[in-house]
Amino acid sequence: MSEKLLEIKNLKLHFNRGKKNEVRAVNDISFDIFKGETLGLVGESGCGKSTTGRTIIRLYNATDGEVLFKGENVHNAKNKEKTLEFNRSMQMIFQDPYASLNPRKKIIDIIAEGIDLHGLAKSKEERTKMVHDLLETVGLNRDHAGRYPHEFSGGQRQRIGIARALAVKPEFIIADEPISALDVSIQAQVVNLLKKLQREKGLTYLFIAHDLSMVKYISDRIGVMYFGRLVELTTSEELYKNPLHPYTKSLLSSIPLPDPEHERKRRRIPYNPDDHDYEENENVEMREVNPGHFVLCSEKEFKEMNATASQASTNS
Numbered sequence: 001m002s003e004k005l006l007e008i009k010n011l012k013l014h015f016n017r018g019k020k021n022e023v024r025a026v027n028d029i030s031f032d033i034f035k036g037e038t039l040g041l042v043g044e045s046g047c048g049k050s051t052t053g054r055t056i057i058r059l060y061n062a063t064d065g066e067v068l069f070k071g072e073n074v075h076n077a078k079n080k081e082k083t084l085e086f087n088r089s090m091q092m093i094f095q096d097p098y099a100s101l102n103p104r105k106k107i108i109d110i111i112a113e114g115i116d117l118h119g120l121a122k123s124k125e126e127r128t129k130m131v132h133d134l135l136e137t138v139g140l141n142r143d144h145a146g147r148y149p150h151e152f153s154g155g156q157r158q159r160i161g162i163a164r165a166l167a168v169k170p171e172f173i174i175a176d177e178p179i180s181a182l183d184v185s186i187q188a189q190v191v192n193l194l195k196k197l198q199r200e201k202g203l204t205y206l207f208i209a210h211d212l213s214m215v216k217y218i219s220d221r222i223g224v225m226y227f228g229r230l231v232e233l234t235t236s237e238e239l240y241k242n243p244l245h246p247y248t249k250s251l252l253s254s255i256p257l258p259d260p261e262h263e264r265k266r267r268r269i270p271y272n273p274d275d276h277d278y279e280e281n282e283n284v285e286m287r288e289v290n291p292g293h294f295v296l297c298s299e300k301e302f303k304e305m306n307a308t309a310s311q312a313s314t315n316s
């Protein structure tokens with residue numbers, strides 16, 4: 001899993017740029033996404049997860065920085081064909097499947113939007129067959145093609161959203177809180193469908209979530225965001241076992257524990273951002289504290305983390 005599908009380099013997205021009240025929704029973040037992996041992106045509401053996803057996929061023009069897809073800059077495509085190819089290769093699944101499905105369109109036309117746009121079907125029959133196959137792929141059936149969005153449950157609508165994304169044979173899918181609007185009983189079904197599709201089609205996911213237990217289950221690696229910054233990035237296992245950034249520690253301590261006895265004693269570890277002078281301190285960057293484990297820190301913090309890590313390994 002070492003081939004880079006996407007490289008996000010010093011990406012920035014500021015709203016109201018140049019004016020007062022500028023919101024640095026994405027503030028200089030860099031990371032790679034490897035082919036075939038699921039990279040989870042977590043953090044509290046408003047930290048910039050959705051804006052990061054939307055900027056990667058070009059729903060927003062980046063204020064600064066680069067997004068490379070297979071080595072090519074997606075914000076600066078060299079011609080119209082390239083732009084269309086990026087549009088096709090990178091798809092998005094949204095949180096609220098109802099809001100993202102046109103209520104006046106039949107399911108067949110919703111799913112076939114991308115097929116039509118990219119001219120992927122040679123005939124009407126082929127278009128219909130493609131939609132029928134897609135419906136079956138996502139666990140629905142061909143009879144659903146002639147119905148309208150309001151005739152479906154939340155989970156079924158999300159399956160329709162997934163079929164629409166798959167219709168153009170993408171390589172990379174951003175799933176932006178795809179299960180948060182669904183009943184808990186349905187959430188695992190949709191996540192399992194996404195995992196199955198990933199295995200079968202070799203898809204790569206950026207999975208945006210604030211439910212920390214579900215994101216652990218689906219992700220190979222997880223990035224933690226705080227106020228527009230990526231503060232930590234490592235494998236799911238390592239993140240939960242050995243969180244290093246104080247904000248990650250605080251965020252993980254907010255997860256309720258299943259055992260009522262432990263849950264009663266659980267306290268959220270406070271996080272004080274004033275402990276880090278990130279805006280002023282140019283010395284702060286993502287540093288690799290352990291192999292593959294990146295933490296946003298100053299050189300001083302980096303040395304302290306390394307000293308703690310070697311102390312821990314001496315003691316064990």
Ligand SMILES: Nc1ncnc2c1ncn2[C@@H]1O[C@H](COP(=O)(O)OP(=O)(O)OP(=O)(O)O)[C@@H](O)[C@H]1O
Nearest residue numbers: 015023025043044045046047048049050051052210
């Ligand atoms: N279109 C916009 N115009 C101005 N500010 C925006 C816009 N969209 C988002 N923001 C601001 O950018 C910041 C990041 O928002 P974003 O939606 O990316 O966060 P998030 O982590 O995805 O949150 P949530 O989990 O609530 O979706 C927030 O301060 C938000 O208010």
